[in-house]
Amino acid sequence: MRFVGFLLMVSGWLLVLAAVVLLGSAGARGAFVFAGVAVEALGLILVFRSHLIPREEKR
């Protein structure tokens, strides 16, 4: 889950870069940038969840 989370975060950033390079209109560029940020947020949630401490390891 941790690896997938980080992979999603990098993928989201690449989506943002692609939107900047490939899209001309402000609306489309803005929409895809926010889509990329949403993918990053999803990855961040996964990474946070993967770092929750299992009950048996709490001490």
Added chain:
Amino acid sequence: MNTPALTDLATVACLFFIFLTPLAAAGLALINTGLGRSHSAAHIMMASLSALSVAGLVYFAFGFGWEGFSGGTFHALTLSGKQWNWIAAEPFFFRKLASDGSPAYLSALLQVFCVGLAAMIPLGSGADRWRLRASGISTALLAGWTYPLFAHWVWGGGWLAQLGANYGLGRGFLDVGGAGTIHVLGGLTALSITWILGPRRGKYSADGMAPAIPGHNAVLILFGCLLALLGWLGLNCAGAILFAGGEPSGSELIAMNTVLAGAAAALTAAFITNVRFGKPDASLTANGWVAGLVASSASCAFVVPAEAVVIGSIAGAVVTFCIEWLELKLEVDDPGGAVSVHAIGGLWGLLAAGLFARFPGTAMNAVGHSAIGTESAPGQWLAQVIGVATLLGFVLPLTYGLNWLLNRIYPYRVSVEGERQGLDLHELGAGAYPEIITHTEDFLPR
């Protein structure tokens, strides 16, 4: 695209502001020390001094070569006909950098302090369990690669700064005093460190409780806040002159905005904790103060005082809830509150710059250095969002990955015995407060 020379007045003012900057590091060191336990107090101060030393030397050796300065030599990619400046190509060890009062030299001098400040941020998160040598190695990584790379993109004429010139996104990514470059980068590194180290022993018990481990000295924390203000005034004013084309006369507005943002944030945090807990909480108020200063850094030269108050108030409120949320819900054991204060506060400051910043006729960014005559900056908010996306989608995975790898080679966490004993005795051989007897029953295995 050559960097214009500064006037004599601007050079003297800039030097004065740069000399104030180490006070931000001193303040942060005191805050981190006060928020940690008494049996690791000397260790945190020692780690802070080590971080400043290692960061400065590594930045001198390699960092400046990667970061460079606006108008310097660089490597670029060409994508869809646009030039993407992605890394500097300056020689290592400050070779070819003449000490002639040029903006390039002043920038290098400021960066030596900035990179040290960024390196000190994770120390608060790793308090009580991060080995001194490991923190030094991690600092070298930050100062030698992670920081210079992102700082080049923002302050060295890199692709984030070029977003305005290349794609019409406002003035490009705006970060006058380092809200993103110093604080979010340091805060995200702090988050990586807390994840890699895990929580302090006894922080999260099997019965689902997360007992508070309060800081040991509120006086250090609050005095650190006052010192930090002086450092921030220098940092924001010097950054405005070097990276945003500001005049020394504009420093009065920057100073006003910086103070007001910090004050509004501290009062908001004090008010919220007073309402929630019946009394204002000193450590959360201090964290609110610093978060306000952090948030002010991005746009301090381009907002009016009323907007600085709004930015600071929101920073203070967000940090108050964020610290609790991270600690209790997400199980991030961050004794210094570095993730909330620096990462979240800085991210809010960057977004606020996109919402509130307006540009006078003399405003510039790191690319172009020509006067920009209109106040409106369409697309500025999108440039800020792209910068935030870069911090979350590139910097966080990079800094986590590098620190994870280093931790595999040289374990970051101190032994169980060392944690029980306290890092002062375990790693330094002497405590900060030798007259205090440690109550070892607090540290018995559960």
